[in-house]
Each structure stands twice: as structure tokens, then as C-alpha cells.
Amino acid sequence: MPFSQAFHPALDHTRLGGLFYDVVQPAHFPTHTLRYRNNRAASTVGLDTLTDAEWVDHFGRFVPLPGSLPQPLALRYHGHQFRQYNPDLGDGRGFLFAQLRDDTGRLLDLGTKGSGRTPWSRGGDGRLTLKGGMREILAASMLEALGVETSRAFSLIETGENLERNDEPSPTRSAVLVRLGHSHIRIGTFQRLAANAETEALKLLVTYVRETYYPDLSVPEDGNEALVLFEAVCGRVARVGAQWMAAGFVHGVLNTDNIAITGESFDYGPWRFLPRFDAGFTAAYFDHNGLYAYGRQPQALLWNLARLAECLLEFAPHAGLTDVLSRFPALYERELDLAWCRRLGVSPDTPETDRALRHAVTLFMETSGIPFHCLPFDWYGGSDGAERALNGERGDLYRDSAFAEARGLLEKRTPVASYSVDHPYFSGGQPCNMLITTVEALWTKISEQDDWSALDDKLAEIALMADALGHIPAVKT
Incomplete structure (x- = not known):
């Protein structure tokens, strides 16, 4: 079938040349069973x-794909893994398959x-479990729905191999995943070149x-594009x-090789969504010291950006890079205020009132122990959501004096323009969640009954x- 005009x-x-990648061959799989195709995402690139x-x-x-890469490219990079430098990274079970432009260019x-396998597999089999592929679909879909800038799970094909893994019952089913994202260049890409x-x-x-990912970024008269690029990356x-x-x-796993230079979220392994507001909640079972716990994620990002700054010292003044880093906490705090306004479905106001x-x-979420996903659902739309919240199953909680300050501020806020109190999602009474119990229940259906209907x-x-x-x-197109 011909490709669409959007292809x-x-x-x-x-254009970067062979120093940045290795040409590789894909694995030959015993079978190919299509389990997921993201038609909505495919329509944006003509597929x-x-x-x-x-x-x-x-x-x-x-x-x-015609006109794109003739052969897959395993990208080269280094990285800090749990703050220990590792020069033996690179695409070990993946590659850049193709590049395309969407309708915005x-x-x-x-x-x-x-x-x-690739030259960077480090003894691994280069494979992915079917459960890992399913989990990436769920993470990317949920994050996109919540307005997070994320790569999208594009395709999942079961491949008919039995894999041995230490962290799940084995042998387990295999799959190959394709993701659609803005870039696979990461901080670790810069680190490899700097180290060498x-x-x-x-x-x-x-x-x-x-030029490619920040085309609107102008270079100052002094020609210091590295500094202006670093500032833009910090913002994203x-x-x-x-x-x-x-x-x-x-x-x-907020290692430097998992931070895209575009600021887009990607590569979902041991992720979790919070059951309740808990700064110490840790997703990865191997993160024994909680380095990447929920409340430490901003610190981890800043630490990783400091490693990028070190790579740019050849081209940008130390004082300038340090100044950009020093402004990150305030920049992040403002972004956090705006992100919570979006999560609550209210229009931003002044920095002071948004912060309050x-x-x-x-x-209130932290002290009350209310499920994390419930309050933003109940109070979505601010003043327009008040009646739904107060008359819902958690109404007594919201009428309690402990919620008085938050309730007063929410009732003063106007909803975003897209909010409709009559939307069927809100009339359902319960928010969509992606807790680990939900994920495991979906996988049980697939693993025990090959039943994909729940997914x-x-x-x-x-x-x-x-x-x-x-x-x-x-409605997907």
C-alpha cells in the first residue's frame, strides 16, 4: 500500500558521521505476532x-523505510549510571531504525x-521481554495523556523466543518494541566525545x-552557541x-544516558506511578539508596545537567555554565507550579498564587494519604469541579478543616478552556490510574490466558x- 502524503x-x-554510531543488522525472529500498533501516532508521520x-x-x-536510513544505526554513548561513570554503554539491544518529519516539520x-545484539550488548542477548514492551506502552500512553512530553510506544510485535531473566519468572515471552520520539541523542552522547x-x-x-532540535535558538554575537544551547536544554x-x-x-533510572537532549521523557524500565504522595517512593528494586526516588528526581536532573556542562567547557565559559545551573532550581519551581495548574485543570495566575x-x-495529599490520582480528578477544573468533588465519595475528606486552605484556593480558580464538566470521563466517578497492581493484573491476563482485551x-x-x-x-485515527 502506498505511503500517505504525510510520509x-x-x-x-x-550527517554526524560514523564516529557517532555503528551500522548493525537486526535479529531474525522465529515468529512475528503484531500486538500493538499506534495508528494515531502513525498518522502523524504518514505510516x-x-x-x-x-x-x-x-x-x-x-x-x-524508503528514503530513510538504509541500515539500522546503533548509537554510541557513555553515561553515569547511579553516578558511576560507565564508558561501555551504547545501544545494546536497540538501534535507530528510521527518521521522519511530522506535519510540522x-x-x-x-x-x-x-x-x-549490537557491538554494545556487553554480553546481553539484545532482547526485550513481552512484559517489558507492554509496560512501555502503558507508561508512554499514560504520560502522554497526562500532558507529559514523552516518546510514544509505536509498535509491539511478539517474536516467539523464550527469554531467561532474573527479575521475572523465566522463561518468558519475547518482543520487539518501536518507539517514536523527538531524539535519541542524550547527555551520554556528549559525555562519550568529551571523555575521548x-x-x-x-x-x-x-x-x-x-540547528536540528532548537531551530529557533539564535546564536549571540559572541558566537557562543554552546552556552545558549545549554540554557535551552536546562529549560526543557x-x-x-x-x-x-x-x-x-x-x-x-535517571542516568545520564537516559536524559534526552531534547528534554523529552523516554526509555521506560522500572517506572512506577505513586500510590500516594511520598517523596521517598522508589521505583527500581535495585535503587537501594533511593537515589532516584520521587522527591529526588529534580536533584538527579540537575546533577545530570552539571555533567553536560562539563562536556561544554571547551566551548563555553565556566562562569556562564555555572550561572545557568544556578538558575535551574527557580526555573524548575516555576515549571512545577505550572505543571500542577495543568494537572488540576485550572488556568495559571500569578507565580505567588500558583505556588500557594x-x-x-x-x-494535603501528603498528610492525608489520599491516593495521588484522586484529588486532581475530583477537583479538576477548580471552581467548576467543586460540586463534583464535595458530593463525591471523598466529599467528607474535602469538607474537613485540614483541606480548608487548599479548598479555598481551588474554589477561586477558573478552569482551563478545554474543561467540560459533562465529559463522560468525569461522570464515571473514578480516575484512571496506572498503579503497579493495575499493571500486574493486565500482565496476568496476557501471560496466563493470552487475553489482550483488558489491555x-x-x-x-x-x-x-x-x-x-x-x-x-x-478517537484514534
Whole structure:
């Protein structure tokens, strides 16, 4: 079937040259069973017209997309993992499969997970469990619905292999995932070049990132594009970190190789959503010291940005980079206020009143122990949500004196323009959640009965929520 007119292939990453990647071959899988295709995302890049057989050819067998990369590229990078430097990273079970442009001209990557071994596999099998693929679909879908800037799960194909894993019952089913994201260049990409003293390549990367992902960023008269790029990256990272916090999301592995240079959230492994507001909540079972706990995520992002600043010292003044870093906390705090306004469905006001609202709401959530996802649902729309909240099953909690300050501030706030009190999502009485018990129940249906209907129902529920919150349409095209 012909590609749609929205299909615009690209080859931009090859401009960087072979120092940045290795040409690799995808694995050959015994079977290819299509489990998930994101038609809504596919329509933005002209791939929604593919038949299922064509889809499997491209995203299971990795037949190249015409006009894009002729062969997959395993990207090279280093990184700090739990603050220990590791020079032996790189794409070990994934690769950059293709690049495309959406209808706005924005460059997007199709990257894989579980597509086979590469020079950077470090003894691993290069595979992905089916459960891991399902979890990435759920994380990306939920985050997108909550307004977080995230990569999107694009395709999941079961591949017919039995995998041995230490952290789940084995053997377990295998799959290959494709994600659609703004970029797979990460802080660790810069770190590799800096560690290897590849100064010219690092300079090339700075220019490429600025021109490709920050096209509106002007270079000052002194020509110091590295400093202005660093400031822009800090802004985007602050914004996505704030979005995670308002979503109650714990990424789990905030290593420098997992921080995209575009500030887009991606690569979902041991993630969790908070059951209740708990700064010490940790997602990864191997994060023994809580380095990446919910409340420490902003600190982790700042630490990672400091590592990026070190890579730019060849091109930007130390004082300038330090000054940008010093302004990150205030920048993040403002982004957090705005993120909570969006989560509560109210229009932003002054920085002072937005801060007061956020503090009152989160303090009540922390002290009362109310499920994290309930209060933003009950009070979505501020003054317009008050009647629903006070008459709902948690009404007694909201009439208590402990909630008085937060209630007074919420009742003064006007809803965002997209809010409709009559939307069927709000009439349901219960918010959509993505707690670990929910995830495990969905996987049990699949693993024990090969029943995917519960996952389909959950994705439909997420889409309904997304439509109610005004982030993405409920009906997929």
C-alpha cells in the first residue's frame, strides 16, 4: 500500500558521521505476532496506511523505510549510571531504525528496543521481554495523556523466543518494541566525545543539536552557541521533570544516558506511578539508596545537567555554565507550579498564587494519604469541579478543616478552556490510574490466558482521560 502524503523520510543523523554510531543488522525472529500498533501516532508521520503485513515487515523484520536510513544505526554513548561513570554503554539491544518529519516539520526518530545484539550488548542477548514492551506502552500512553512530553510506544510485535531473566519468572515471552520520539541523542552522547577528547566531533554535535532540535535558538554575537544551547536544554529538562512530579511519575533510572537532549521523557524500565504522595517512593528494586526516588528526581536532573556542562567547557565559559545551573532550581519551581495548574485543570495566575495552590494541595495529599490520582480528578477544573468533588465519595475528606486552605484556593480558580464538566470521563466517578497492581493484573491476563482485551480496555480508558484533559483526542485515527 502506498505511503500517505504525510510520509516525509529523513536521514539527518547520518550527517554526524560514523564516529557517532555503528551500522548493525537486526535479529531474525522465529515468529512475528503484531500486538500493538499506534495508528494515531502513525498518522502523524504518514505510516497509518500500512497494512498489518507491511507494518510487521518494517517494524518486526526492519525492512528499511524508503528514503530513510538504509541500515539500522546503533548509537554510541557513555553515561553515569547511579553516578558511576560507565564508558561501555551504547545501544545494546536497540538501534535507530528510521527518521521522519511530522506535519510540522519536526524531526522524529523510530528507535527500537529488543531488536538484537549490537557491538554494545556487553554480553546481553539484545532482547526485550513481552512484559517489558507492554509496560512501555502503558507508561508512554499514560504520560502522554497526562500532558507529559514523552516518546510514544509505536509498535509491539511478539517474536516467539523464550527469554531467561532474573527479575521475572523465566522463561518468558519475547518482543520487539518501536518507539517514536523527538531524539535519541542524550547527555551520554556528549559525555562519550568529551571523555575521548573528540573536540571537533563535540563541536559538530553542539551545532547539529542546536540547528536540528532548537531551530529557533539564535546564536549571540559572541558566537557562543554552546552556552545558549545549554540554557535551552536546562529549560526543557526542568519542564519535563516538573511534568513527572505533577503526574506522580517515578522514572526509576535517571542516568545520564537516559536524559534526552531534547528534554523529552523516554526509555521506560522500572517506572512506577505513586500510590500516594511520598517523596521517598522508589521505583527500581535495585535503587537501594533511593537515589532516584520521587522527591529526588529534580536533584538527579540537575546533577545530570552539571555533567553536560562539563562536556561544554571547551566551548563555553565556566562562569556562564555555572550561572545557568544556578538558575535551574527557580526555573524548575516555576515549571512545577505550572505543571500542577495543568494537572488540576485550572488556568495559571500569578507565580505567588500558583505556588500557594501547589503547596496547599500537595501538603494535603501528603498528610492525608489520599491516593495521588484522586484529588486532581475530583477537583479538576477548580471552581467548576467543586460540586463534583464535595458530593463525591471523598466529599467528607474535602469538607474537613485540614483541606480548608487548599479548598479555598481551588474554589477561586477558573478552569482551563478545554474543561467540560459533562465529559463522560468525569461522570464515571473514578480516575484512571496506572498503579503497579493495575499493571500486574493486565500482565496476568496476557501471560496466563493470552487475553489482550483488558489491555485494550485500559488503553481506551487512558484515551478517554486524555480527551477529557485536552491533551490528545479520544478517537484514534
